[in-house]
Each structure stands twice: as C-alpha cells, then as structure tokens.
Amino acid sequence: MSYYTPEGGLPPQTDLLTDRAVVKEAYTVIPKGVLRDIVTSNLPGFEKTRSWIIARPIAGFATTFAQLIVEISPGGGATRPEPEAGVEGVVFVTTGELALTLDGSEHVLEAGGYAYVAAGASWSLENRGSEITGFHWIRKAYEPVDGIAPPASFVTRDQDVAPREMPGTNGAWATTRFADPDDLAHDMHVNIVTFQPGGVIPFAETHVMEHGLFVLEGKAVYRLNDDWVEVEAGDFMWLRAFCPQACYAGGPGPFRYLLYKDVNRQIRLT
Template sequence: MNQPSYFSPEGGLPSQSTMLTDRAVVTASYTVIPRGVLRDIVTSNLPGWDRTRAWILAKPIQGFSTTFAQYLVEVSPGGGSTRPEPESGVESVVFVLSGDLRLVIDGTRHDLAPGGYAYLPAGADWSVANDTDALASFQWVRKAYEPLEGHAPAAFAVQEQDVAPTPMPGTDGTWATTRFVDPNDLAHDMHVNIVTFEPGAVIPFAETHVMEHGIYVLEGKAVYRLNDDWVEVQAGDFMWLRAFCPQACYAGGPGKFRYLLYKDVNRQIKLT
C-alpha cells in the first residue's frame, strides 16, 4: 500500500521580517483560510483532551458555516481523549493526515495511519489516542445528526487507499470522487469524500447548489472559482462555501490536486 502524504501545519510563528501579504479572505459567500495562518497563536485547547491542540476551521456562526464544525487536530505522543465528543446528538468523521492513531469505537480497536477514515454516528462510544513517539494530526468534522425514522448509520473505519475512487462521467478518470458511504443511503445526512483531479483537470461548470461545503486541501494546488472570484489554493488551505455559492476549479499540477470535502445531504428543507 502506497503511503500517502497530506499537508499538516507545523505551527510556529513567522519572523518579524516576514511580509504580511497572504491569501486569507472572508466574504458573505465563502472563506479561505490559507495554511500560512495556521500558527501557534490561533490554536485552542479542547476540554477532555490531553496533549492536544486544535485549529478550529469552521463553526456555526452568523455569516459563516451553518451545518457543521471542522477542526485540524494535533495530538502529541501520549495524548488523546477517552470522551472526545461532548454532545450525544453529534456525528463525526475523523481523517488522519499524519502519524498514527488508535481509535476505539464501541469496544473495537482500529489502528489508523495517514489516510485513515472513520465515521462515528451520534451516540457512539469512542476514544482516540496517540500511542507513538511522533505527532499525529487529523481532520475532524462534526455535525448535529438529523434522525430519519427507519434509518440508523453504523460506525466504520477504513483506509482511503483501500476505497476505489469513482470517476466522474465523461472525464476518463481525470476527476474522481472517493466515496466512503453509498450516496443513496438515507441514513447518512452528510458526506465527507475525497475529490481527486489529475493535473489540468477541471470542474467544467459553476456548481451552484444547496449543499454547504468545508474543503481541506490534502495535496497539490489549483485555481478555485468561488462566487465571482478566482482564488489560488494549495495543500493545507481550508475553504468554506455557503449554500448556492458558485464553484469550479482548474487543477494546476504538476501533481494531483486532492481535497477532503464535507457536504450536507439527504434531508428535507425545514420551513417551520
């Protein structure tokens, strides 16, 4: 199995001689948090976690994300949590960027290396630990689960390298999506997928849809269309896109452009 390489920030602070110019932007339609602003000074300590710090990339707030929260979590050797989720009605996805994590879900142990993916349904009993002598980091997506009568999602853990990507129609595999759950399974009200573009591949139309997105760039670089702007992004950048924000991209090469994508799905619009 090929060992993947995903970007994870190292923190620290720039020197006093560093130019301030950067790509961070917050608008009513989208936000870009470039990797260069993920520094020590903006980390948070999470209650119930030991030897752990987090960059909180998105949370429900007026003018920002509305359906989810997303973190980049760094766990030092010996760190972790026996009760990572403080809310019983919240589901999660964990995706390992670097290092190795021991994840226990309802008594079953899963050892996750980079590319490790786990879905934790609301109410699951789970814990996470770094038993190694190196740092481990992961993306953590949290969402309040919307129950649907007759449907209940089950916990699982896999390595993304073992899940075959699905090519988008008419692209000869230059644009593909790694889907970890069946899109037609109504038990799931969110999808967290990996999207892969070969160098030069494109989203050839401005997607404009009801789904909100959180996008963490795993590898490569691209020019991304966000509303009416074209923005350069690279590995380690995070983008939040509100519902109906037009979006497209050109993959810049020389390697693949890959990102972890959150979207809310499979539920009726609430009007009352």
C-alpha cells in the same frame, strides 16, 4: 499519497503580513500560512492536544458543521472526545498513528485512515506512538428521519476505497466516496475529490449543499462566486449554499481535497 498537516510555529518578524486570507459573504479562504501556534485551541477532556478550529456555526459562516485540525502529542488523547450525544463525526488521519477505540473495538489509524463515528457512539482516542498525530475532525448534529435507521459507525482507509470517475472525464476528475451516496441514513458526506493535472469542474456548480474543502495535496485555481482564487495544499475553503464553484487543477501532481457536504434531508421550514 500525501496529506498536508500544519506544523504551527510563527513567521519571522521580517515577513510581510500580506496573505491570501479572505472572508466574504459567499465564501471564506483560510490559507495554510495562518495556521500558527497562537491561533490554536485546547479542547476540554483532551490531554497533550491542540487544535485549529477552521469552521464553526456562526453568522456569515458555516451553518451545519464544525471542522477541526487536531494535533495530539505522544501520550495524549481523550477518553470521551465528543461531548454532545446527538453529534456524529468523521475522523481523517493525515500524519502519525491514532489508536481509536470505537464501540469496544480497537483500530490503529495511520495516514489515510478514516472513521465515521455515529451519534451516541462510545469512543476514545490515544496517541501511543513517538511522533505527533494529526487528523481532521468534522462534527455535525445528526438529523434523524422517521422510518430510517441511523447509520452505523465504520472504519476504513483512503487507500482501500477506489475513486469513482466522474462521467465523461476519463479519470481527470474522481471522487473517493466513503459512504454510499444513495444511503439516506447518512445526512453528511465527507469524501476526497481528486483532479489530475489539467482536470476541471467544467461548469459553475450552484447547489444547496454547504461545503468545507481542505486541500490535502497539490494546487489549483478555484472559482468562488465571482472570484478566481489560487489554493494549495494546506488551504481551507468554506462555501455557503448556492455559492457558484468550479476549478482548474494546476499540476504538476494531483490536486486532492477533503470535502464536507450536507445531504439527503428535506429542507426544514417550521
């Protein structure tokens, strides 16, 4: 398995500035070509670290989550990454090794490593290796429910979780689910969706869940509202609630993306 990781840098002065970046009311596309050095952010409490913040709650954009691509150089890290007590998170490693200490237990996450960090957990991150570590960090304010205990933190790997085939697709469309979708303790899912070449979403999904999609591998043509948009490894898409969506996987290899969605909660009206 391969997982796209941005490298930063700057394009030469001779390049055309035309790219595929687009911001619309129903969706946003942030192509890999804009993930450059000059748009990185430093993070308080982190050492030898930079990040690309690709989603945050803001008018006309994400409403339920933030998503960062974090790059930690050798010797860097953070003893207290999460500054807000009520915020849960998912860490997904795309390159290098990440030493994660979570509630007193130490884990070494390599590419494909996945950690769900419960709100209020005690955790730290460190790059003890000799190469850069890259990972996605998805953050959401946890929504507690009376009578349901919040979920516990856990660590796993993409390689150890069998994808579930979508019904009637013969494996052309499958989802790697890291949390049980029927467990109401979880109010967000961060999964990996895989399409084999030629696989499709055969209808325009139109639903209440907000989405963040980062393309880990391959390419496809994605239907976003009333537009067809080409996407490839390294691109990020944000889809507002009820944005119609579908795709055709282009090949020649699998098309895979890391998918965020908010789930399992009643709509708050007061």
